[in-house]
Amino acid sequence: MTHRERFRAVMKYEKYDRLPLVHFGFWSELVKKWADEKRFSRHLLERCYDGSPNEQIIGGMLGFDYNYFTVFKDRSKSILASLYPGFEEKLIETLPDGSQKWLNHCGLIQLRVPGATSIPAEVDWLFKDRATWEELFLPKLQYSPDRIDWDKLEALKAQNETREHVMGLFAGSLFGQIRDMLGIVNVSYLLVDDEDLYDEIIDTVGQLCYDITYAILSSGVKLDFAHYFEDICYNHGPLVNPAVFARKVGPWYKKINNMIRSFGIDIIVVDSDGKIDELLPVWLDNGVNTFFPIEVGTWNASIAPWREKYGKNLRGVGGVNKHVLSQDRAAIDRELERIRALVELGGFIPCLDHRVAPDAEWDLILYYTDRYRTIFG
Numbered sequence: 001m002t003h004r005e006r007f008r009a010v011m012k013y014e015k016y017d018r019l020p021l022v023h024f025g026f027w028s029e030l031v032k033k034w035a036d037e038k039r040f041s042r043h044l045l046e047r048c049y050d051g052s053p054n055e056q057i058i059g060g061m062l063g064f065d066y067n068y069f070t071v072f073k074d075r076s077k078s079i080l081a082s083l084y085p086g087f088e089e090k091l092i093e094t095l096p097d098g099s100q101k102w103l104n105h106c107g108l109i110q111l112r113v114p115g116a117t118s119i120p121a122e123v124d125w126l127f128k129d130r131a132t133w134e135e136l137f138l139p140k141l142q143y144s145p146d147r148i149d150w151d152k153l154e155a156l157k158a159q160n161e162t163r164e165h166v167m168g169l170f171a172g173s174l175f176g177q178i179r180d181m182l183g184i185v186n187v188s189y190l191l192v193d194d195e196d197l198y199d200e201i202i203d204t205v206g207q208l209c210y211d212i213t214y215a216i217l218s219s220g221v222k223l224d225f226a227h228y229f230e231d232i233c234y235n236h237g238p239l240v241n242p243a244v245f246a247r248k249v250g251p252w253y254k255k256i257n258n259m260i261r262s263f264g265i266d267i268i269v270v271d272s273d274g275k276i277d278e279l280l281p282v283w284l285d286n287g288v289n290t291f292f293p294i295e296v297g298t299w300n301a302s303i304a305p306w307r308e309k310y311g312k313n314l315r316g317v318g319g320v321n322k323h324v325l326s327q328d329r330a331a332i333d334r335e336l337e338r339i340r341a342l343v344e345l346g347g348f349i350p351c352l353d354h355r356v357a358p359d360a361e362w363d364l365i366l367y368y369t370d371r372y373r374t375i376f377g
Contacts, residue, residue, distance in 0.1 A: 050069045
């Protein structure tokens with residue numbers, strides 16, 4: 001079977017020859033460490049992003065089939081369903097302790113510590129009110145054909161019947177990018193301070209995601225799944241009230257997913273970190289049927305209780321604790337044994353539950369992929 005056939009078979013509860021062996025990319029610090037260790041030539045560091053040829057080479061050396069998050073998205077501009085153009089990143093201020101305030105491409109003012117790899121703290125925002133929304137953000141969230149790389153799309157379309165590798169459709173972000181633009185503080189207060197503006201922002205982003213998705217699928221390209229990015233949960237639950245999310249954002253999911261299904265795509269994925277349990281019914285009720293990356297985290301997320309509660313319509317990709325790659329072989333064996341029962345549920349592709357972290361060891365990843373193939377075919 002091809003990777004494409006295998007993916008479809010697993011997600012549709014059909015017979016397959018072996019389970020896909022996928023990953024979700026590598027931290028840039030890790031790839032640089034491996035180059036320093038002379039695991040591969042340094043030229044592979046260039047343009048090493050999700051699904052890129054250089055990343056495929058590195059993943060292949062480690063025994064993986066492919067990066068699950070291989071989707072049609074214009075990496076050169078990252079403008080498919082976001083601010084276009086994004087704000088120009090610039091240094092605003094260097095503080096006495098060496099930390100720096102930066103304006104990022106989403107309009108957030110972040111406090112960055114040189115050399116740190118953790119997510120920077122938000123300290124201010126360009127968004128303040130309706131006036132700043134209409135002046136700075138609204139014009140950048142309108143559909144235009146030049147958001148899409150039509151040459152790349154036509155080349156992909158030409159492979160409709162011959163392509164053997166899995167390729168998804170990036171359907172955008174209906175709430176996560178709003179949080180990215182406004183900041184979690186602003187977006188939390190806005191519902192109370194100006195509900196009309198809150199609704200307008202959601203509707204603007206929803207319409208943009210719809211228009212771009214429709215334009216891509218109308219070209220005739222055949223893709224294997226649709227993928228939304230959200231990242232709207234943390235280790236105790238959602239960053240948005242589930243009832244508000246269902247009322248305000250749910251209808252856009254339904255509208256876009258109905259359209260996606262009309263083009264023959266029936267695997268629809270949401271990518272959200274954190275404890276997502278309270279948002280699952282909202283997504284399921286509005287056409288999403290697959291969840292990723294199912295972070296093991298401190299709360300031990302697993303597809304098993306979700307499947308028991310919601311049935312076989314709920315599928316998953318992820319759920320493998322990435323931290324075992326920095327421990328030892330025994331830890332890897334225990335983790336692979338743990339997920340055996342999850343694989344038997346069907347509709348589930350194990351994947352390291354986030355990008356492979358900088359402390360992962362090359363030889364332990366080789367052991368992981370070798371043992372995975374031995375166990376799962």
